[in-house]
Amino acid sequence: MPGPSHTGxxxxxxxxxxxxxxxxxxxxxxxxxxxxxAFVASTVTNQEIVQPPMPxxxxxxxxxxxxxxxxxxxxxxxxxxxxxxxVMALGIALGxxxxxxxxxxxIVYFRFPGRRxxxxxxxxxxxxxxxxxxVPTYEVAANLNLLNSYSGLIFPLIASATATFLFxxxxxxxxxxxxxxxxxxxxxxxxxxxxxxxxxxxxxMAALFVILFIYGWNQYLWPLLIxxxxxxxxxxxxxxxxxxxxxxxxxxxxxxxxxILAMLPPVIVVITMQKLFIRGLVDTEK
Amino acid sequence: xxxRVTFKGWLLPMLLLLPQVIITxxxxxxxxxxxxxxxxxxxxxxxxxxxxxxxxxFEFLLNDPFYRASFLTTxxxxxxxxxxxxxxxLFLAVLADRLIKGSGAYRTLLIWxxxxxxxxxxxxxxxxxxxxxxxxxxxxxxxxYDWNHVLNGxxxxxxxxxxxxxxxxSYNFLFFLAGLQAIxxxxxxxxxxxxxxxxxxxxxxxxxxLSPTTFFLLVVNIVYAFFETFGVIHTITxxxxxxxTTILVYKVFSDGFVGQDLGSSAAxxxxxxxVVGLLTVVQFKYxxxxxxx
Numbered sequence: 001m002p003g004p005s006h007t008g009x010x011x012x013x014x015x016x017x018x019x020x021x022x023x024x025x026x027x028x029x030x031x032x033x034x035x036x037x038a039f040v041a042s043t044v045t046n047q048e049i050v051q052p053p054m055p056x057x058x059x060x061x062x063x064x065x066x067x068x069x070x071x072x073x074x075x076x077x078x079x080x081x082x083x084x085x086x087v088m089a090l091g092i093a094l095g096x097x098x099x100x101x102x103x104x105x106x107i108v109y110f111r112f113p114g115r116r117x118x119x120x121x122x123x124x125x126x127x128x129x130x131x132x133x134x135v136p137t138y139e140v141a142a143n144l145n146l147l148n149s150y151s152g153l154i155f156p157l158i159a160s161a162t163a164t165f166l167f168x169x170x171x172x173x174x175x176x177x178x179x180x181x182x183x184x185x186x187x188x189x190x191x192x193x194x195x196x197x198x199x200x201x202x203x204x205m206a207a208l209f210v211i212l213f214i215y216g217w218n219q220y221l222w223p224l225l226i227x228x229x230x231x232x233x234x235x236x237x238x239x240x241x242x243x244x245x246x247x248x249x250x251x252x253x254x255x256x257x258x259x260i261l262a263m264l265p266p267v268i269v270v271i272t273m274q275k276l277f278i279r280g281l282v283d284t285e286k
Numbered sequence: 287x288x289x290r291v292t293f294k295g296w297l298l299p300m301l302l303l304l305p306q307v308i309i310t311x312x313x314x315x316x317x318x319x320x321x322x323x324x325x326x327x328x329x330x331x332x333x334x335x336x337x338x339x340x341x342x343x344f345e346f347l348l349n350d351p352f353y354r355a356s357f358l359t360t361x362x363x364x365x366x367x368x369x370x371x372x373x374x375x376l377f378l379a380v381l382a383d384r385l386i387k388g389s390g391a392y393r394t395l396l397i398w399x400x401x402x403x404x405x406x407x408x409x410x411x412x413x414x415x416x417x418x419x420x421x422x423x424x425x426x427x428x429x430x431y432d433w434n435h436v437l438n439g440x441x442x443x444x445x446x447x448x449x450x451x452x453x454x455x456s457y458n459f460l461f462f463l464a465g466l467q468a469i470x471x472x473x474x475x476x477x478x479x480x481x482x483x484x485x486x487x488x489x490x491x492x493x494x495x496l497s498p499t500t501f502f503l504l505v506v507n508i509v510y511a512f513f514e515t516f517g518v519i520h521t522i523t524x525x526x527x528x529x530x531t532t533i534l535v536y537k538v539f540s541d542g543f544v545g546q547d548l549g550s551s552a553a554x555x556x557x558x559x560x561v562v563g564l565l566t567v568v569q570f571k572y573x574x575x576x577x578x579x
Contacts (some may be wrong), residue, residue: 016484020381021393027378028395031455034410035402041413049344053422075332075528103306106299111292118303125314133559135542136320137313142577144312172289179291189293218403220517221539236403240521252419259409266401274394278460 035263038143042066042257049252069257074242075230078258084153084227085217085234086265091154092216093209096163103200104167105193109179122161136224148229157222162284163208170204171197207280210273214266236260303335315345324552336549343553344407352529353537353554360533363447364511371451372503380488382459383466393463394495400456404449411449435523439530442523446531449522450515458503465499466492473484484538512561 025269041049044059069078106112107119137156146152174197182192223237233241237259243250270277325343347353378396382389398549399407415435423433435441446516469492477487493500516535519525525532525540532540536557542551 002298009404015387016384020384023381024378024385024392028392028463031396031399032450034407034414034452035399037414038410049419052419053421054419056421098307101304102302106302108289109293110295112296112299118307121315122306125310131423133314133317133321133555134538135548135555136317138318138543139320140313155309156313159309161306161310176291178290179289179293183293189295189298192536200293214401214414214553215329217404218401218517220403220405220520223541224520228300236405236517239406239409249418252413255409256413259406261400262406270398270401271394274397277397281457281460 007063007242010133033225035260038256038259041119041252043176044253046249046251046253050249065253065257066261069261073238073250073258074254076233076238078235078238078261080231081233081235081258082261082265083239084150085236085262086233087150088217088219088223088234089213089265091150092157093212095154096158096160096212097205097208099158100161100163100167101198101205104171105197107164108168108171109189109192116126122164125159126183134221141226146226146233151173152157152226152230153219153223153234157216157219163212166204166208170201203276203279204280204283207275207276209280210269210277211280213283217266251260309392318514318559321552321555324548325556326549339549341383343549344557345559347553348552356527356532356534356537357528359443363450363515363531363533364508365441366443366447367450367454367515368504368507368510371454371507372458372462372500374451374499375455377514378455379459379462379466380492382463389467390461393460396459397456399453400460403516403517404451404453405521407449408446408451408518408521411445411452411518415445435527437527439527442527442531446518446522450511451519454507454510458507461484461499461503462496462515465496469495483484502569505565509565512565513556534561 039056040056041054042065043060043062044055048054048059069081070082071077073081086201103118103122107122141147141152141156142150146155178196179192182196187195218236219234220237223234227233228238230238230241233260239255239262242255242258326338328338328343329336378392382385382392386394402410412420414420415433416425417434417436426433433441435445472489473495474487477491482490497548512533513535515533516539516558517532519531519536520539523531523535534554535558538554539553541547541554545551
């Protein structure tokens with residue numbers, strides 16, 4: 001946030017000031033336009049869309065189109081796809097936080113044979129996005145019978161170490177006196193972990209949760225490969241499947257209602273948890 | 287850096303590491319190893335056995351005009367995505383930074399497209415430029431411009447670039463604004479007293495001081511354009527027309543799953559692996575430098 005030093009002598013209120021506002025408002029409008037258009041399309045009839053130009057102001061079919069999408073959808077009810085996405089995003093976010101907390105605790109607070117090796121093995125995984133090892137990962141999932149399952153959607157995507165790294169950095173900053181005191185008191189390591197370390201990591205966990213939730217919700221390629229059964233589709237990957245394959249007209253109002261529903265949860269998370277979101281972004285990119 | 291105070295025992299830490307080690311081994315190291323292994327073989331057409339070809343797949347790829355074209359496409363695509371999203375974001379951030387009040391409000395208004403999945407962004411832009419029902423393409427038609435990204439490779443490239451850059455503006459704006467606000471006002475005011483106009487101040491003082499942020503964003507955006515834009519390509523063009531938007535990650539997918547050419551797809555994965563490694567090294571070098579500042 002701009003502090004008092006911000007109000008210097010350089011920028012006086014004047015033409016430049018209003019020009020800045022005008023430029024920013026124009027930017028916001030242009031950036032928001034695709035979403036406005038999608039929203040309008042989700043409130044009109046398909047007839048109004050397929051005879052261009054479509055209206056630029058919402059119509060009166062909001063309830064009809066959205067309930068149509070949620071209840072019946074095109075290949076599967078969108079309500080079902082929303083639930084699949086929620087399970088996947090929550091599973092990835094919570095699962096990754098849990099396993100990373102545990103392994104970071106082990107790496108930072110214990111000395112055991114092979115510790116360095118584990119650390120470097122985990123470090124290596126920072127470098128490889130799932131897109132790069134897609135075919136063999138798919139084969140593994142298929143061999144383990146994970147196609148069309150929540151485990152198949154979740155586990156392959158928590159196999160990376162960004163979060164472990166983050167918690168390691170944070171644990172390093174925790175004063176040694178705390179662990180010392182716990183040891184003197186005869187507290188077991190797990191007691192120290194749950195009673196002291198986890199509560200202290202709350203903000204980090206929350207910031208990471210926001211980032212991981214969005215990451216999980218917005219996955220596309222992996223669900224596309226691993227869910228062949230429409231009832232297991234996630235909403236983000238399911239939209240493309242709603243387009244007809246031939247030359248038919250797409251059911252635009254339902255597709256656009258689904259698009260709006262698909263972006264709503266992560267957008268709400270970003271806006272309501274803006275501070276945590278920004279913190280998470282800065283943390284994970286360090 | 288090491289902790290002075292540690293707990294005793296080796297069984298407990300091993301157990302604590304177990305979940306992560308198992309998941310990483312099964313879904314990361316094994317597949318990555320498989321990718322390297324498969325890249326050395328050509329499966330026979332019936333998938334019964336494979337023939338060892340050493341680096342044959344790589345040799346073939348590097349001589350394959352389609353693969354080379356895909357490299358070039360990726361280079362053009364990621365350069366454009368990076369320039370467009372960073373350019374627009376820097377412009378907006380400079381405007382917001384000039385404001386005495388309200389930059390926070392604009393941040394809220396600009397931040398949320400980040401949360402829109404690339405695949406959803408693809409559908410939104412496809413809708414606007416759809417050749418039959420798209421609003422923008424319809425108005426372009428009124429102006430006498432016949433928009434058709436289904437047939438025209440350049441228009442297809444333009445569309446996937448804009449759709450990919452769109453959600454990225456939020457991210458870049460956030461970092462640019464933070465970078466701009468971290469520049470001491472006194473430095474800028476000193477220049478203003480010396481009579482430097484806004485543009486001169488920006489060129490000679492602000493932009494150089496912003497260079498750590500700019501460099502960081504360059505790397506992050508290139509990584510984004512390389513790996514995270516699959517959803518945009520798949521929803522809008524599926525790599526077409528005539529492969530004009532087939533970026534490397536899309537080709538791994540289309541050769542591996544659509545074309546069933548596993549050896550070649552694996553070799554492409556390995557090449558991408560090197561690209562990621564290279565980018566990571568660049569990024570870490572930069573972070574090291576930043577830490578030592």
